[in-house]
Amino acid sequence: MQFEYNIEAGNFTKAGDASSNFKKVLKQLNVDPQIIKRIVVSLYEGEVNIVAHSYGGKVICEVNPKKVWIRLIDTGPGIPDIEKAMQAGYSTASPKVREMGFGAGMGLPNMKNNADILNIKSEVGKGTEVEIIVNLN
Amino acid sequence: MTLNDIAHMLNAKAICCEEKLEHDINAAFASDLMSDVLTIHDSTHVLLITGLVNVQTIRTAEMSDIQHIVFVRNKKVSSEIIAMAKELGICLLECEYSMYRTCGILFCNQVAPLY
Numbered sequence: 312m313q314f315e316y317n318i319e320a321g322n323f324t325k326a327g328d329a330s331s332n333f334k335k336v337l338k339q340l341n342v343d344p345q346i347i348k349r350i351v352v353s354l355y356e357g358e359v360n361i362v363a364h365s366y367g368g369k370v371i372c373e374v375n376p377k378k379v380w381i382r383l384i385d386t387g388p389g390i391p392d393i394e395k396a397m398q399a400g401y402s403t404a405s406p407k408v409r410e411m412g413f414g415a416g417m418g419l420p421n422m423k424n425n426a427d428i429l430n431i432k433s434e435v436g437k438g439t440e441v442e443i444i445v446n447l448n
Numbered sequence: 449m450t451l452n453d454i455a456h457m458l459n460a461k462a463i464c465c466e467e468k469l470e471h472d473i474n475a476a477f478a479s480d481l482m483s484d485v486l487t488i489h490d491s492t493h494v495l496l497i498t499g500l501v502n503v504q505t506i507r508t509a510e511m512s513d514i515q516h517i518v519f520v521r522n523k524k525v526s527s528e529i530i531a532m533a534k535e536l537g538i539c540l541l542e543c544e545y546s547m548y549r550t551c552g553i554l555f556c557n558q559v560a561p562l563y
Contacts, residue, residue, distance in 0.1 A: 327507030334511070348513055352486050355511045359504075412500045412508065417483030424487075 312336075313373045318358060318385075320367040323411050329370050330355040340374065342447060350379050350445045353425040356418040357383040357441050363408040364388075365439065378427075381443040389435035397423070397431075449473055449559065451516055451539060454495065457553050460518055460543035464530050468515060468539035475560040478551050482508040488562060491515075495559070497550055499523055506532045515539060520547045 314336060316329035334351045342350075354370070361368045361383060368385030390396050397419050404414025423429045428444040452469040455462060462469055471493070478497035479485055482504055485496060491513045498505060499521040506529055509517055517533075518541040519525060525533075525540055533540050543550060555561070 324503055326504060327511070331507065331510060344513070348511070351511045355507065356483065356486065411502060411504045412480060412482035412485075413504070415481050415483055417481070417487075421483055421486050 312375075313371065315372075316370045318361040318365075318368050318370060318383075320362060320365055323362060323407075326359050326362040326411075327355055330358050333370075333372050336372075336374070337379075342379075346445060346447060349425040350381075350443075353422045353429075353443050353445070354381055354383075356422045357381070357443065359411075359413050360418050360441075361385050363404060363411075363413060368438070376447065378447055379443075379445045381445075383439075383441040383443070385438050385440075387436060387438045389437055390431070390433040390439055391435050393431050393433055449557070451495070451541075454518070454554065454559070455541055457557060458518065458541070458543045458545060458550055460541040463525060463540045463542055464534050465515075465537055465539040468537070471516065471539075473516065473559060475562050476551070476554050477562045478547055480547075485509075485512055485514070488512050488514070494562065495554075497547060497554075499547055501525055501529065503529060503532060505529075506536065506538060509538050510536050517541065518543050518550065520545055520550045 337347045365385035371382045373380045399420045400416040402416035408414040426443045430442040433439040474493040476495040480500040496517045501523045522544045
């Protein structure tokens, strides 16, 4: 099963709608609640990152009996230094993002802590693709 | 201790999902930083104390499976946020006390910290 959600840049009213929707799907599929939590925390942090830092993008979520595979794809501006971005506490967030309770440099570390596999590919000027895999067993 | 006991201690008012006032609360976590809230592993019987009032507070509670929030510093919750919390079954309390005072009262009454 595959689910796709468009994510609007800068729209904090809708940030989290995709994660909320996908959480409902996982509940309907009777996925273990602790695993659901890991999936949606990771997805939500990624969704907020697209809203906060990108020009917009989409989330593609695939579920099979063994795993959940999520791709968060945005259209830029890209991450110049992924290693630095992964450091807890490092942030380039705007004051608006901080007002919403994010932007303290915890997003990517939180995603990594909740995913079984986290891959990030980014090219400055083109965009970023984040892959999250969580095993269901 | 129930959420209702806590509401009395904090002179706080429940503004939605009042049926959850009978829930037991064992621990609390205070933060205005939602990424910190998202680190909570076991949110059963947990109360979130925050002064951050926006839709992302509710979304964060939803993702973290938190069912009880007290908004401190006399922050008022909008009808949009109340509607969202009702839909998700999250009980919201409003409290005039500061975050420090709220935490102090709960800590002195054996509500455990999470970390």
